[in-house]
Amino acid sequence: MKKALVISNMYPSKEHLAYGIFVKNQVEQLEQEGIETLLAVNTNPATGKKNVLLKYLKWAQNFMRVFRANKRNISLTHSHYVFPSGLFSYYLKKRYNIPYIVTAHGGDINKMAKKSGQIRQFTEKILQSADHVIAVGEELATTIETVFNVASDKITVMSMGIDRTVFKEAPDKKQYATQLGMDPEKTNFLFVGNIIREKGVGELVQAFTKLSESMPGKAALYCVGSTKDANFTNEVKELAKGNAAIHFIEPMPQHELAHYFQAADVFVLPSYIEGLGLVALEAMSCGTPVIASDVGGLHYMLADGVGVLVPPKDAILLQLALENAVKEGIPVNEARVNELLETHDSKNIIARLKDLYTIYAK
Structure with missing residues (x-):
């Protein structure tokens, strides 16, 4: 395959080490296994309505820059968090027929989708239009299937994984x-x-x-x-x-x-x-x-x-x-x-x- 465009509204930086660290870990592990990745990620954890709007606008601009520069080399996109990250994958599939996988992490389904009727509709569209949906846990997979009407054969239960070379028992x-x-x-x-x-x-x-x-x-x-x-x-x-x-x-x-x-x-x-x-x-x-x-x-x-x-x-x-x-x-x-x-x-x-x-x- 060519390159995978990884999209995430959470990704760590030097200032915010733990912010979406599990996404960064997975990207690095994919690279080690020979999967070339491109990133369109938000590294700013700022909260508050104005801050969120500004950081997401900057993120969207970065996403478009990355996509335009690599348009011919993208095999698929992989979004972490259904909304808002999945919106970018949804857009590229509708406009350019680029397939996508979306990983639901929990808060996007159990919290974000309940914030408004519009976000719930977007969440459902993103999930139903995805080529495949990854749920990090069993209960989450059941919710996606039953509440958002996604076929069970399109859902895989798969966590972000633990690096057991880092997280291992101490001798004492x-x-x-x-x-x-x-x-x-x-x-x-x-x-x-x-x-x-x-x-x-x-x-x-x-x-x-x-x-x-x-x-x-x-x-x-x-x-x-x-x-x-x-x-x-x-x-x-x-x-x-x-x-x-x-x-x-x-x-x-x-x-x-x-x-x-x-x-x-x-x-x-x-x-x-x-x-x-x-x-x-x-x-x-x-x-x-x-x-x-x-x-x-x-x-x-x-x-x-x-x-x-x-x-x-x-x-x-x-x-x-x-x-x-x-x-x-x-x-x-x-x-x-x-x-x-x-x-x-x-x-x-x-x-x-x-x-x-x-x-x-x-």
């Missing part, structure tokens, strides 16, 4: 904890993700604060993530005020982040919605058990004794899960975890994605 968890300034005698909880309401960070801080009161000195909480909403971040930090066992850490390159996964005793992901929850897989790949909300792809991933599921938005039940982890640890079905990690290994994901590219490329 306590030693890694000490190196990062953690107390290896405590139960060290870790959260990784944007500091936003939908990730359940408020409930996590509330639950951990109660845990600190009932079991003083027994645990610490490390939250690694970027501020998306300054007001909410301040609200969360106010909740955590006075608790020296709660630490907020800025995003970092993935090879450094892996050390936190390796050092932590328990990973916690109390999201309200989650297409898959790739960070939970990264934690498991580092030998760290998971407590997470019983939502989206996490419901399937952590079934069969893989992890602990709690209802979303419930700080009390989350507190009980944290307390149980401190007292008893988290028993894990190792065989099922290994099966999951093999399925989601980025090498296997890229092989499957290459097959799709070959099938649909022009």
